[in-house]
Structures are given as C-alpha cells and as structure tokens.
Amino acid sequence: MNFWLMKSEPDVFSIDDLFKNKKSGWEGVRNYQARNFMRDQMNLGDLILFYHSSCDEPGIAGIAKVSKTKLVDPLQFEKSSEYYDPKSKEEDPRWIMVEVEFVEKFKNLVSLKKIKETKELSNMMVIQKGSRLSINPVDEKDFFLIKKMAL
C-alpha cells in the first residue's frame, strides 16, 4: 500500500464536498508527473492526505482513499471545460485519474505552518522549496504522524 498527499483548492472542492459526495473522480490534473503517479502507482485502498491549498489556512484537512484506479478523465474531451485538451484522443486518452472516497475529516486541520515546524516532517515533499506538484507520495510514518497531530 502507498500513501499520498493530494492538493485541492477548498473553494473548488473541499473535504466537506467529498464528505457530501462520498466519492469523486480526481478530475483536472494536467501535469504529467502528477498523472503518472495516478496512472502508474496508485492502488486500490491507498490512503490520501487531503490538502487544502490557496486558501486562508493551507494544510491537511482529512483523509481519503483510492476507490477506483486508471479512469479516463472525462473533462479532457469536453470542449466547454477549462480542462479540455484538444490534443488528447478518445482512442488514446492522455489524462488518467483515480476516484477517491471520503474516509475522515480531521477535527483539527494540520496546517502547513505546523508541518513546517515539525522536525520529523522536514522531508515531506509538500514543504520543499519550489515544490508545486499537486500529488506527492508520502512516507507511511509521516502519514500516521500527521493523523496523530490532528487529534
């Protein structure tokens, strides 16, 4: 089993939205590195730190898990979508995604600030300078430490 961190802007899609919908396709990723993680390395049941970005208090808001793998992102073929990709072909779709399922919302958000202050988490990709990748692999021990910090 692998562990992940996935970023979402809460104005667009928050942990509360995932709670309401129970499940959601992780649409709109248009970065090859992030896509490759989803396409090649995500397995059913992998656990995900749900990260809120570009908001008042950036940080990890809860946990989700991978409920379906290797899905075709439908928005790449929708002309009206901001995620439309004219270069992607139906017979060879460029953008592959996973479906995620709600697991829990943290009682206390584990803020970016807190993560930066925690020495044991200094290796996390999300706090490395210049790291903008929206999907990061996470060490198992970091995953469970963050879960503990949310209590």
Next chain:
DNA sequence: GCCAACGTTGGC
C-alpha cells in the same frame, strides 16, 4: 496582488 519556482510551448 506579488513573485519565485517550475512546466510548457514554439520558433529556430
């Protein structure tokens, strides 16, 4: 709104 750090595009 600013801006640093990256990624992508396209001319050559």
Next chain:
DNA sequence: GCCAACGTTGGC
C-alpha cells in the same frame, strides 16, 4: 535540441 517567452501554482 536549445532556450526565451509565457503560463501556472500557491504561499505570503
């Protein structure tokens, strides 16, 4: 294949 210009991310 290089690289300048441009676009995006995301914290502050």
